[in-house]
Amino acid sequence: MTDTLDVAAVLRDLPDWREAEGDRPAIARSLTFPDFNAAFGFMTRVALHADKVDHHPEWSNVYNRVEVLLTTHDAGGVTQRDLDMARFIDAAADGAK
Ligand SMILES: C[C@H](O)[C@H](O)[C@H]1CNC2=NC(N)=NC(=O)C2=N1
Numbered sequence: 001m002t003d004t005l006d007v008a009a010v011l012r013d014l015p016d017w018r019e020a021e022g023d024r025p026a027i028a029r030s031l032t033f034p035d036f037n038a039a040f041g042f043m044t045r046v047a048l049h050a051d052k053v054d055h056h057p058e059w060s061n062v063y064n065r066v067e068v069l070l071t072t073h074d075a076g077g078v079t080q081r082d083l084d085m086a087r088f089i090d091a092a093a094d095g096a097k
Pocket of ligand 1: 054055070073
């Protein structure tokens with residue numbers, strides 16, 4: 001079983017992220033891109049990486065906005081895999097607010 005991390009400690013390293021509402025520990029980030037094309041290009045980059053590392057975000061997209069939530073279902077909380085994915089997302093989100 002993968003060890004879960006303290007969400008407050010994780011968020012100290014992720015200034016653009018927040019604790020997500022819900023029934024299990026999770027972190028979330030809202031991203032706004034210049035347009036839909038940029039938003040979907042971001043999602044494409046993240047999707048390919050997520051499948052490569054077998055760790056997938058829970059997310060939604062409305063035009064130029066993307067809402068991302070990360071938690072590790074198998075562990076029932078936030079793990080190193082979520083921290084690693086958040087850092088990938090932050091790098092891939094270049095240009096987003
Ligand atoms: C069977 C498959 O490897 C697992 O379900 C993977 C897939 N992607 C995953 N993504 C996330 N966010 N949490 C998981 O526990 C997880 N497990």
